[in-house]
Amino acid sequence: VATYSGLAYAYCRANRVSEALQLLTDMKAAGLQPNVVTYNMVIDGCGKAGEMDTALELVEKMRGEGTEPSVVTYNILMAGFGKAGRMTDAERLFDQMEQAKCAPNTVTHNSYIHGLCKFASLEAAFAHMEQARQKDFVPDAVTYTIFLDALSKAGKMDTAFQMFQEMRKGSHVPNVFTYNVLITGFSKAGKLEEACKLFQDMEKAGCAQNQITYNITAGALVKAGKIDLAMEMFEDMKRKGCSPNTVTYNTLIDGLGKEDRVDKALLLFQEMWKTGCAPDTVTYNALIHGLSRAGQVKKALQVFAGMKQQGCSPDVITYNCLINGLGKVGDLTEAYRLLGEMKRKGFTPDAFTYSAIISSIGTRGNADEAYGYYEEMKARGGVPDVFVYAALVNKLAKAGDLDRAHEVFQEMKSNGCEPT
């Protein structure tokens, strides 16, 4: 049983859920009965793959075989519902647990709180915490980190930092996750000083920075336009024995592209292969974006071709970057070709795509064409946003079609888009 369980776990970690499911069948065929732990590992694999329905079926199957779910089983479901935004189902789990006489633990509450932060509100999450506290829930470092993350993502860094202080006043020791969350928050809020200060504080606190800490901090430097410092951080990271990963490279390639240093970005891209960091869709997108904004559309298309050749799938963002770049240099033929290609491949052009297309249409006399794309977008179920409206109004106005421009402008407002 242990052997099978281990293998099932490995499959799940590798995102190969179907093989793990097959393994359960094989086990039974071999006369072995999977236990809760085996099931939990596979159920978790399903949950992480977003297959909550399969996960639920497995729980039923397990029950049918006379094995009752454990707290961990419920926790797995709680986390899965939380990630999928199925908060009603998550709430119902507490009732089911009560019926099964299975007491929720810290992990159960933390997972639920995380879901609430993401899909309901911070207030709802706080309320749950207070309520659970009346029973026997004691918030831990993870609980704090979840709240700190939510506050950081909402840009409420003052509150976050206050909570961080409270946390330390209590007996909770901030860990790498805690610091990482806060550094991200400060970086997003444009507070580079504070972000860097926390990075340094970690050492004093005896909390070792990890790969993610470096990635976040390098990203913070990139965002602040300090690409050279970000590159230094990259060297520092390696010196300290912390290996860069694909995200590290992606961050830097993006930063270099935005500072108009695509040449250096290309060098890093080459380096990735040597270091065993496989470029992914994000890598290619960042690179293609950098090349496009530098006006090097030819090169961008070459990279795009290479991407496909490597078996890395383009996504909507890839196409958007290319279409945008092509539009800017006036290569409409190629831009339209790519628009067609993306549709053919089953991608849904979004507001980014249409705003790029509409803006790229020549200035003279093509108001109808621009308007046509706007209608196409709506017909395909797309929701135009400010950028699409702005591009369209602009185009119509420049073509002298003031009546229609005004009409679209009104439509925009009635669709809840405020002019900027």
Add this chain to the structure above:
RNA sequence: CAACCUACCUUUGAAGA
């Protein structure tokens, strides 16, 4: 006796000034 569950990082935008 052990194996399973919760929190953190990267990519796409028009005009104008």
